Amino acid sequence: MSALVLALAAGAVIGLALGALGGGGSVLAVPALIYLLGFDPVGATTASLVIVTLTSVTALVAHGRDGNVRWRTGLLFAAAGIGPAMLGGALAARIPSGVLTAAFALVAGAAAVRMLRSRPAAEGPVAVRPVRAASVGAGLGAVTGVLGVGGGFLAVPALVGVLGLRMRNAVGTSLLVITVNSLAALATRAGTVQHLDWAVVGPFVAAAVLGSWDGKRLSEKISGNTLQRIFAVLLLAVAAFMLIDALR
Structure with missing residues (x-):
């Protein structure tokens, strides 16, 4: 099967995940690219950031129009994560590929288990604690920078389990955090973006959008x-596959 067909198929699945789940796109994009x-792990994480950023903006517009985005909560998360994300991005190139893959798998698996164990959030307004939101957002930013993921697969369980947002609001809000x-x-990987294979990344992005x-x-x-639950099971499957591969 040609690289173009694979890129289009993988992009469509990843876009579907981001639009429906508010995350999961990057956790699927990285293994698909590898x-x-x-792609090598460093190139895959950079390409994943490009793909997920452009796709998330598209999905964010749709969810925002329907009132599913908690803008204040999302901006608190995002603002707290900017510095750690930039620092993590600068450090990513210094981490061995095997360690990067294993870390990616462990983080994804932990997020999936947390989602499976958490109870559905209560309906109605939720009081957002700024300090708590900012601290969780900083951690998500660091993970985004190091692992090359948008953070949605961590933002969604954090928004649901830690801050108590309803799932639909968490999905929409996570897209703002991802972007x-x-x-x-x-911003810290600008020098590596120009070396990406745009004949593959371009169609990937188009299909994802x-x-x-x-x-x-x-x-x-x-x-x-x-x-x-769909999101959590998907994360567990991907995490298990990547961890097995990293430990070979």
């Missing part, structure tokens, strides 16, 4: 609790 398209954190991490619109429509038809 195992399907032959800002990814842009901050990319289109897929995000379908994902948004899917999120309107499936309950928040079901979305949370």
Whole structure:
């Protein structure tokens, strides 16, 4: 199968995940770029940031229009994560590929377990604690910078389990966090972006953007609790595969 077809197929799936789940795009993009398209781990994390940033902006517009974005909470998360994301991005190139892959798998697995164990958030208004939101946001920013992920697969469980947002609001709000954190991490990798294979990354992005619109429509038809469990099971599967590969 050609690289173009693989890029289009993987991009569509990742866009669907971002649009429906508010995360999961980067946790899928990195292994897709490594195992399907032959990118090295550092190149894959940089390409993933480009793909997820552009796709998240598209999905954010749709969710924001429907009132699913908690802007204050998202901006607190994002602002706290900018510095750590930039620092993590600068450090990423110094970390061995095997360690980077294993760390990615462990973080994804921990987030999945937390989501499976958490209870559905209560309906109605939720009081956001600024200090708590900022501290969690800083941690997400650091993970974004080092692992080359948008942070949505961590932001969604944090917004649901730590701050108590409803799943639909967490999905929309996480897209704001993803966009800002990814842009901050990319700022430290500007020198590596020009070396990406844009014949692969370009179609990947296009398919992901289109897929995000379908994902948004899917999120309107499936309950928040079901979305949370689908997201968690997906993360566990990807984490297990990557950890096994890293330990070989």
